Amino acid sequence: EAQVTQNPRYLITVTGKKLTVTCSQNMNHEYMSWYRQDPGLGLRQIYYSMNVEVTDKGDVPEGYKVSRKEKRNFPLILESPSPNQTSLYFCASSLGLAVDEQFFGPGTRLTVL
């Protein structure tokens, strides 16, 4: 089944403890991105990747890192999480660029205490 998977789905952590949220897609998509969703602010892009080893900042990149060493994986790294990073995170992918449908993962609900 074609899908975008994220792990973990739920995570409660404490301030400053490094964490990684994994994202994987099995559709051979070139484009992948991360969004966060917050009440009243909607969905905002954090980082995106056009292909392997090509990443760039989205609208709200502060406090996050990403890497794209393989086409299928696009992990989101929080080196030193803070409470303002408590949010619902989504990974998305699409085959190529502008004209292609984007597919979203199931989401990761992160709480930073």
Place this chain on the structure above:
Amino acid sequence: KQEVTQIPAALSVPEGENLVLNCSFTDSAIYNLQWFRQDPGKGLTSLLLIQSSQREQTSGRLNASLDKSSGRSTLYIAASQPGDSATYLCAVRRLEYGNKLVFGAGTILRVKS
């Protein structure tokens, strides 16, 4: 800067009613527009994708139209059912915006049985 607005913010209708959700965007130079459904605390399910050259797309009881020149899209749901209750999001995509999707705030739909 691209802004996406969805009206109404919330809608409650009896089962069986036909309904229209509205989406407007400020920058008409988009590549495509995508409608999503989101159930509470869950991921985004893609409903319809309309390319900028298209006027409408249909899937089952759903029909989405696009008027790029006026910056508007509508999602028409025929014969609504309680299972249609969810938040509906529209998003536009343009390469210059980092290939991201710019989302509206959503319409919360409740279909009463």
